[in-house]
Amino acid sequence: MLSHTTTRDWLIPYADGMLAADERRRIDSHIADCAACAAELREVRELNLLLVTLPAAPPVAFPPFWLNLQAVLPQRRVLRIPSFPSYRRLGLALAAATVAMLAAAGSAFAAPTALPDNPLYAVKQLEESVRLTFIPAHDRLMLQLQLASERLREARAMANDHKPLLAENSLRAFRLTINDATAALKNPADPQAAKAAVQKLRVQLAAVEQANAVRADDDAEVKQLVLAATDELDRIDESEAGTLQQPVVVGEQATPQPTPQPVLRPTPQPSSSGGDREHTSGDR
Known part of the structure; x- marks a missing residue:
């Protein structure tokens, strides 16, 4: 709900129909409960009606009015600008450019x-x-x-x-x-x-x-x-x-079978009993 001070500040644009619909609704809700603001709004509207009903001012011929005004105005003095040498004019131009640059720089620093x-x-x-x-x-x-x-x-x-x-x-x-x-x-x-x-x-x-x-x-x-x-x-x-959550893969991964290693077997040696048999048969 609008405060009392804010409502009083907005009464004139409210009476003139210059506020948006939502702002008017907020003022309406405040005026419904505030007798002081309602009374001030009535005064504003009465003043507007008074201004509207005032008779128009009679037309005034401009030439006589201007002649009468000129008679009471002070005489204008002619400002004479001395002629400066060219280097002085250049100095004035540089000074003006410097002032403009400083103003622009100040605006740039103040803008952020x-x-x-x-x-x-x-x-x-x-x-x-x-x-x-x-x-x-x-x-x-x-x-x-x-x-x-x-x-x-x-x-x-x-x-x-x-x-x-x-x-x-x-x-x-x-x-x-x-x-x-x-x-x-x-x-x-x-x-x-x-x-x-x-x-x-x-x-x-x-x-x-x-x-x-x-x-x-x-x-x-x-x-x-x-x-x-x-x-x-x-x-x-x-x-x-x-x-950030990484997907989790659920499952089993097959374990590779180890490569079979060759089994080393001992080389058979000739038996001594066989030789004895050969010698025995030869003797016979």
Whole structure:
């Protein structure tokens, strides 16, 4: 439910019909229970009706008006620019170029920490796109996880500043980044670093949810996006666990029979009894 202060800030755009349907419903629910905000809304609407019913201003001829105005305006002074030598003009040009370069460098250094409500946020997004385009393939996953962590930092900051729409945009960008990195997370080059990065993302998601819940007007869409992002990380962990489990082959492997070795047998020797028989028969 919206807080009293937030509702008062939104009463004028609410009365002018400039809010989205979901925001109007949230204000309606608050006004139904808050007599002070309802009374202030009536005053805003009465003021709008009064402004609409005012008669139009009579047309004024412009030439007489301009002549009368010129009579009271101070006389314009002509600014004379002295003629500088060529080298001085070159020096001024170099000085202007230096100032422009310093301003660009300052913007480049400030952009990495810019939040979605900062004018330099577009520069930050451009820098991230360039880094993703030219980074080597084996380092791309860790950069994607770093960018995902940055999106959660932005979402938490926007939730703390009560800017739910910007927080929702950062959470949606986080989910897109994680979806792009899902395939690489199944087989990371550094599993330990990837696991630690995913665990850090879980902690940051919990911080975003806490920042959204501590306010009296917590945004339901932010809560839903946090839950969806947590489910994404759960699915990634489940897929990693399935990849790490190696299939076990159950069965028996035939043991090869040993090669038979030849059996060594002794060479037979002539018997001495045979010779004695021959001698005996010869004597006979």
